[in-house]
Amino acid sequence: MPATLPLNPSSIESPVTSRVRRHFPGASNGEFGLPPELVPVLRRGQGCRVWDVDGREYLDLTMAWGAALVGHAHPRVVEAATRQAALGANFAAVNERSLELAERLCALSPCAERVRFVASGTEATMLCLRVARTATNRPKILRFEGAYHGQHPEGVAGMLRGRAGELPAVDAAGAGAAWVARDVLVAPFNDLAATEAIVERHAGEIAGIIVEPLHRCLAPKDGFLAGLRDLTRKHGIVLVFDEVVTGFRLAYGGAQEYYGVAPDLVAYGKALGGGFPIGAFAGRADLMEAVNEHRVNEPGYVWSASTAGGNPVSCAAALATLDVLGEQGVYPGLHRAGEALRERMRAVLADEPAPAQVLGDGPLAQLAFSARPVIDLQGWLAADRQKSRALMLELVRRGVFLNPMGTKLYLSLAHDEAALDAFAEHLSAALATLRERGPEV
Numbered sequence: 001m002p003a004t005l006p007l008n009p010s011s012i013e014s015p016v017t018s019r020v021r022r023h024f025p026g027a028s029n030g031e032f033g034l035p036p037e038l039v040p041v042l043r044r045g046q047g048c049r050v051w052d053v054d055g056r057e058y059l060d061l062t063m064a065w066g067a068a069l070v071g072h073a074h075p076r077v078v079e080a081a082t083r084q085a086a087l088g089a090n091f092a093a094v095n096e097r098s099l100e101l102a103e104r105l106c107a108l109s110p111c112a113e114r115v116r117f118v119a120s121g122t123e124a125t126m127l128c129l130r131v132a133r134t135a136t137n138r139p140k141i142l143r144f145e146g147a148y149h150g151q152h153p154e155g156v157a158g159m160l161r162g163r164a165g166e167l168p169a170v171d172a173a174g175a176g177a178a179w180v181a182r183d184v185l186v187a188p189f190n191d192l193a194a195t196e197a198i199v200e201r202h203a204g205e206i207a208g209i210i211v212e213p214l215h216r217c218l219a220p221k222d223g224f225l226a227g228l229r230d231l232t233r234k235h236g237i238v239l240v241f242d243e244v245v246t247g248f249r250l251a252y253g254g255a256q257e258y259y260g261v262a263p264d265l266v267a268y269g270k271a272l273g274g275g276f277p278i279g280a281f282a283g284r285a286d287l288m289e290a291v292n293e294h295r296v297n298e299p300g301y302v303w304s305a306s307t308a309g310g311n312p313v314s315c316a317a318a319l320a321t322l323d324v325l326g327e328q329g330v331y332p333g334l335h336r337a338g339e340a341l342r343e344r345m346r347a348v349l350a351d352e353p354a355p356a357q358v359l360g361d362g363p364l365a366q367l368a369f370s371a372r373p374v375i376d377l378q379g380w381l382a383a384d385r386q387k388s389r390a391l392m393l394e395l396v397r398r399g400v401f402l403n404p405m406g407t408k409l410y411l412s413l414a415h416d417e418a419a420l421d422a423f424a425e426h427l428s429a430a431l432a433t434l435r436e437r438g439p440e441v
């Protein structure tokens with residue numbers, strides 16, 4: 001096992017840390033709030049492990065924020081991408097691989113009749129919302145508090161705070177667009193009655209409702225997604241599922257298959273690319289007609305063109321990824337691994353004096369120090385997040401690679417029993433350290 005890094009090693013800052021500090025704001029490319037001295041500069045990954053430039057090995061529990069569901073450097077993905085790269089990396093046009101992938105994706109995704117590829121989840125959700133607005137000729141989007149849908153204004157407004165039933169008055173996440181206060185409505189996840197009330201108040205103005213079916217790590221209550229389906233049908237609102245995380249992860253057909261509810265439009269990303277950059281938005285053929293270039297300059301047209309979207313290398317990687325994920329027993333195995341992880345976490349936390357709970361489904365887990373059941377953002381905000389963060393940082397010090405935002409832990413096909421045992425040992429040791437030292441961050 002790798003040695004534990006010192007609590008405050010700034011006095012022995014390595015040359016590479018100084019270079020990182022000099023060039024990246026916050027010494028980060030978006031890894032939320034990792035202290036600069038703990039930022040590893042990664043060199044390679046294999047399976048469920050990554051190594052930094054100093055040769056330090058980490059057990060990876062973030063897996064490229066879920067993009068590497070099949071494991072780092074999966075040989076079949078590497079082979080497919082390498083073979084395609086030698087034939088040309090990007091034509092910015094429909095190509096053999098993207099056509100094949102479009103066929104596979106439409107066969108797998110319950111709602112997808114047409115698809116368009118982009119390069120990230122951000123683009124995919126953004127395009128769903130633009131299509132919804134244009135198709136309905138309405139201005140507002142309803143989203144759920146605490147959700148993250150990508151880097152565009154609607155993707156972050158109401159993510160960090162935002163009070164239930166109101167506009168996102170506090171732009172804590174820096175949406176950078178004044179119009180979100182007018183055109184983004186924020187509802188509490190898992191509260192169908194409150195959502196209905198907001199929709200009734202703004203009936204005729206709401207273009208789309210966007211929801212992450214498994215909201216971060218919070219499972220939808222029975223009937224919540226079906227209720228949204230009925231509500232959106234009743235009011236002519238486009239229902240958008242953000243399946244950037246859940247797609248190909250909870251089931252081969254994603255959350256739509258897992259929960260048995262199909263939206264009008266869906267956004268994909270992450271796991272589909274096997275680690276390579278990819279995104280896709282898809283859905284009902286009549287709605288997807290909005291991006292048909294033959295309609296440019298007509299009302300109801302939505303400009304959509306992504307230079308790297310549908311590039312054949314990412315599509316070849318995605319096809320190989322789908323081959324791997326389509327093998328017999330993969331999804332029962334991912335669910336078993338997730339349950340085993342959550343069980344181990346619960347067993348370790350049983351010795352903790354502070355109340356704690358483990359959230360998640362499928363190959364995902366999240367820990368909250370709270371006695372109150374966490375079913376929405378308010379429950380999450382009521383948890384002891386300072387302690388979670390201290391714990392996450394202690395895990396990073398011990399050689400577990402994760403995002404210390406208190407975010408999800410992501411498993412992959414490469415996480416075997418030994419990896420889960422190693423994580424449980426680290427968790428137990430990290431909690432013991434916090435008990436001795438206190439939650440110093």
Ligand SMILES: Cc1ncc(COP(=O)(O)O)c(C=O)c1O
Binds near residue numbers: 120149212242
């Ligand atoms: C639910 C959800 N939607 C959208 C995105 C944005 O995807 P990307 O980072 O590929 O732009 C993310 C990223 O974490 C996500 O978790």
